Amino acid sequence: xxxxENASVTYPGGVEALKNVSLEIPDGQxxxxxxxxxAGKSTLIRxxxxxVPLSGGRVVVGERDVTSADKAELRALRSExxxxxxxxxxxxxTSVLNNVLMGRMYQTSTxxxxxxxxxxxxxxxxMQALERVEIVEKAYVRASNLSGGQQxxxxxxxxxxxxxxxxxxxxxxxxxxxxxxxxxxxxxQRIKRELGIxxxxxxxxxxxxxEYGERIIGLRAGEVVFDGTGDQADExxxxxxxxRSLTADDVMEARAEL
Amino acid sequence: MATTETRPPRTSVRPDAPTPYARxxxxxxxxxxxxxxxxxxxxxxxxxxxxxxxxxxxFGQMFLPPDWSYVGRAMEGMIESVQIAWLGTIIGATLSxxxxxxxxxxxxxxxxxxxxxxxxxGFRAFPELILAIxxxxxxxxxxxxxxxxxxIHSIGTLGKLASExxxxxDPGPIEASQAVGGSWLQRMRWGVLPQAMPEIVAFWLYRFxxxxxxxxxxxxxxxxxxxxxxxxxxxxxRWDKAGMTLIVVVGATLLIDxxxxxxxxxxxxxxxxGEGPTEDRPATAAAEVV
Amino acid sequence: MSWQGPAAVLGFLVLTxxxxxxxxxxxxxxxxxxxxAGRIIEELLDPAWGALNNTYGxxxxxxxxxxxxxxxxxxxxxxxxxLASRVSAPDVVTFGVSKSVMSVIRSIPDVLxxxxxxxVFSIGPMAGILALILxxxxxxxxxxxExxxxxDPGPIEAADAAGATLMQRVRTAVFPQVLPxxxxxxLYVFxxxxxxxxxxxxxxxxxxxxxxxxxxxxxxYDVISVIVIEIFVFVFxxxxxxxxxxxxxx
Numbered sequence: 001x002x003x004x005e006n007a008s009v010t011y012p013g014g015v016e017a018l019k020n021v022s023l024e025i026p027d028g029q030x031x032x033x034x035x036x037x038x039a040g041k042s043t044l045i046r047x048x049x050x051x052v053p054l055s056g057g058r059v060v061v062g063e064r065d066v067t068s069a070d071k072a073e074l075r076a077l078r079s080e081x082x083x084x085x086x087x088x089x090x091x092x093x094t095s096v097l098n099n100v101l102m103g104r105m106y107q108t109s110t111x112x113x114x115x116x117x118x119x120x121x122x123x124x125x126x127m128q129a130l131e132r133v134e135i136v137e138k139a140y141v142r143a144s145n146l147s148g149g150q151q152x153x154x155x156x157x158x159x160x161x162x163x164x165x166x167x168x169x170x171x172x173x174x175x176x177x178x179x180x181x182x183x184x185x186x187x188x189q190r191i192k193r194e195l196g197i198x199x200x201x202x203x204x205x206x207x208x209x210x211e212y213g214e215r216i217i218g219l220r221a222g223e224v225v226f227d228g229t230g231d232q233a234d235e236x237x238x239x240x241x242x243x244r245s246l247t248a249d250d251v252m253e254a255r256a257e258l
Numbered sequence: 259m260a261t262t263e264t265r266p267p268r269t270s271v272r273p274d275a276p277t278p279y280a281r282x283x284x285x286x287x288x289x290x291x292x293x294x295x296x297x298x299x300x301x302x303x304x305x306x307x308x309x310x311x312x313x314x315x316x317f318g319q320m321f322l323p324p325d326w327s328y329v330g331r332a333m334e335g336m337i338e339s340v341q342i343a344w345l346g347t348i349i350g351a352t353l354s355x356x357x358x359x360x361x362x363x364x365x366x367x368x369x370x371x372x373x374x375x376x377x378x379x380g381f382r383a384f385p386e387l388i389l390a391i392x393x394x395x396x397x398x399x400x401x402x403x404x405x406x407x408x409x410i411h412s413i414g415t416l417g418k419l420a421s422e423x424x425x426x427x428d429p430g431p432i433e434a435s436q437a438v439g440g441s442w443l444q445r446m447r448w449g450v451l452p453q454a455m456p457e458i459v460a461f462w463l464y465r466f467x468x469x470x471x472x473x474x475x476x477x478x479x480x481x482x483x484x485x486x487x488x489x490x491x492x493x494x495x496r497w498d499k500a501g502m503t504l505i506v507v508v509g510a511t512l513l514i515d516x517x518x519x520x521x522x523x524x525x526x527x528x529x530x531x532g533e534g535p536t537e538d539r540p541a542t543a544a545a546e547v548v
Numbered sequence: 549m550s551w552q553g554p555a556a557v558l559g560f561l562v563l564t565x566x567x568x569x570x571x572x573x574x575x576x577x578x579x580x581x582x583x584x585a586g587r588i589i590e591e592l593l594d595p596a597w598g599a600l601n602n603t604y605g606x607x608x609x610x611x612x613x614x615x616x617x618x619x620x621x622x623x624x625x626x627x628x629x630x631l632a633s634r635v636s637a638p639d640v641v642t643f644g645v646s647k648s649v650m651s652v653i654r655s656i657p658d659v660l661x662x663x664x665x666x667x668v669f670s671i672g673p674m675a676g677i678l679a680l681i682l683x684x685x686x687x688x689x690x691x692x693x694e695x696x697x698x699x700d701p702g703p704i705e706a707a708d709a710a711g712a713t714l715m716q717r718v719r720t721a722v723f724p725q726v727l728p729x730x731x732x733x734x735l736y737v738f739x740x741x742x743x744x745x746x747x748x749x750x751x752x753x754x755x756x757x758x759x760x761x762x763x764x765x766x767x768x769y770d771v772i773s774v775i776v777i778e779i780f781v782f783v784f785x786x787x788x789x790x791x792x793x794x795x796x797x798x
Contacts, residue, residue, distance in 0.1 A: 049709055051705065075713065078711035081709070082709075083709040085702065085706065087702050089702035090703065091703045091725060092725075094724040098724070103710055105710055105713075105716045110713060113716045113719050113720060127272060131272075137271065137272075139272065158710070162711075295611075295612035295613075295615040299612045299613070299677075301674055305669060309669040309674070338570060340567075341567035345567050345571065383783065392769075392772075395767075396582065396588060400571075401571035475659040478751060488660060500664075504660075507655070512652075512655055515651075515655070
């Protein structure tokens with residue numbers, strides 16, 4: 001269970017990215033967050049694992065309070081929350097396997113990490129994560145030699161190697177073409193189903209959001225303006241969230257045809 | 259980035275870990291070379307330790323306190339070093355520019371380019387101090403020999419860097435001046451230099467900073483500057499005076515670095531953009547000790 | 549803006565005039581002395597190849613000094629370089645201290661280190677190696693810290709999100725990104741050490757430079773010529789190899 005209690009984030013420049021957000025996300029749900037860019041989607045995601053500190057209110061993940069966690073507690077908390085990124089954030093100059101092993105760092109002692117000597121059990125977990133996203137044959141290839149879709153699958157494997165309870169995905173398909181986007185989204189859906197992990201993801205395209213989200217949360221200027229199922233989220237709702245009429249840019253299939 | 263892809267079959271197998279031959283051999287070479295060097299050079303650990311044990315005391319003799327009365331003498335020497343570096347840089351800058359244009363592949367033929375390159379490499383190959391040894395015999399002891407040594411060496415380094423800058427410029431303006439029928443010199447003057455000059459001038463200033471370090475030691479062989487004072491105070495173990503001189507050298511070097519770094523930033527970015535990380539560009543950094 | 553151009557020109561002229569007067573530059577004297585150059589150039593152009601045999605020992609010593617100093621200097625620089633970048637320093641104080649230590653180390657010329665070390669450790673390669681080590685730390689740490697400043701921040705965020713400690717983050721997210729550059733800098737510094745050891749040897753810090761100094765004191769320009777050619781050839785070979793390796797690395 002992830003719980004936001006009147007959570008607010010104000011950035012040093014004075015920008016209010018989140019205003020008094022209160023939410024409850026039960027375990028095993030696939031939640032899609034939609035909104036214009038700048039509406040606070042990325043901030044909401046990063047508030048869950050403490051990459052962005054709150055300026056007011058509370059965020060609780062499971063039993064742990066993110067807001068009051070010290071450095072060590074924060075690392076413990078983050079180790080249970082996997083994260084995937086819009087730009088994949090892989091270390092491109094090293095192998096796929098080394099990237100996935102980053103997901104095992106919390107369980108590995110510092111000296112083993114320094115020497116790159118991960119225990120066999122951790123390597124096994126990393127390999128299984130790669131198998132789960134069906135890219136294990138690339139384990140020893142340099143990350144820079146993979147296509148965008150393959151890199152994102154490695155990103156997912158890295159998150160899975162943490163054996164997380166929660167998976168955060170910040171615009172996971174924004175850098176991918178439509179068919180690859182569907183592949184990645186279906187991967188996330190399957191992982192959620194098979195492992196029962198909570199998935200919280202940002203998506204820009206409303207057709208993707210409606211197709212993959214069990215629950216859709218609409219953000220506008222840092223406030224939750226919609227919270228419901230994909231079926232409830234019709235065009236009127238999106239118009240409301242976006243504060244303007246919809247354009248071809250908001251629908252992936254429509255944009256792909258342009 | 260965006261590429262369509264088909265999924266691999268579900269029955270994909272794990273690959274075997276490749277043996278990192280390159281890495282292993284590199285490591286082996288380094289370890290063997292290091293071991294051989296250490297073994298064959300006959301270094302004694304005890305010598306190292308007794309030497310190191312002397313340092314705390316030496317540090318005290320040099321700096322706690324330094325001989326403040328010596329500051330004037332040290333400054334005199336340092337000023338001469340700065341003057342040597344300045345004139346040497348001017349010599350290097352002036353003479354390197356035509357060579358750099360000749361060495362840049364994109365504005366000259368390949369023959370003249372490789373000939374000019376060899377010249378630059380030749381100048382670069384001789385360290386300032388070795389050049390200074392030769393110049394001292396030619397023009398006598400004193401700062402003039404130092405200036406010439408620094409100037410000649412700078413031709414090589416500055417010419418190499420400037421030719422790289424010229425090779426990186428936008429070819430549009432060169433073609434334009436070619437199209438209106440300009441001569442080679444006109445093309446250089448109007449098509450090439452305006453683009454390349456800010457970066458080249460920044461390298462000149464950077465070289466000036468390096469040349470100050472170089473000229474501070476030329477006095478060791480009698481080529482002027484603060485080096486003679488340093489050498490004498492150390493050799494005759496006048497540690498408090500050596501300490502004072504060292505403070506002056508480090509202080510002056512850092513001060514001039516700071517000023518010159520600021521000007522370089524202005525030249526590269528223009529005054530509008532203010533302070534930026536220009537100093538941290540690896541290109542400039544790589545110019546350092548070439 | 550408009551005053552800056554003239555001000556720069558004026559500053560340039562004043563500095564040049566000041567330097568000119570300061571070192572008592574007299575073109576006439578130089579021209580007069582140039583005639584001395586005849587004999588020296590003659591000797592330089594006629595290298596005493598017979599001395600080549602005597603140079604092998606000192607030259608090997610130079611190579612050994614360069615190897616030891618490069619390995620140790622670059623290892624230390626690896627730590628200092630990471631501490632001197634905002635990206636990888638544990639806190640602001642460590643960052644500031646490392647950065648200033650780095651500039652002080654770099655502001656002292658290698659010959660100066662050699663001078664001091666020769667008086668402390670006596671004449672020989674030990675003093676030279678230590679001087680080169682400090683020189684290498686200065687160069688490599690600076691280049692490395694600048695490279696670290698410029699790494700892709702994405703993987704760092706990923707490491708943080710996975711619960712990494714600072715050391716783990718630096719090792720897994722930063723180090724692989726800068727490794728090729730670091731190796732290139734290390735090769736580069738090895739090359740510089742061969743050249744530099746000719747210079748520091750002049751004050752008694754071992755290697756080919758010490759031999760060079762003997763030749764200098766005997767005014768044997770034909771021997772100096774042999775040594776200079778030898779260094780030139782060796783540096784050229786090393787440079788060619790290291791450029792080939794560096795191209796494959798980066």
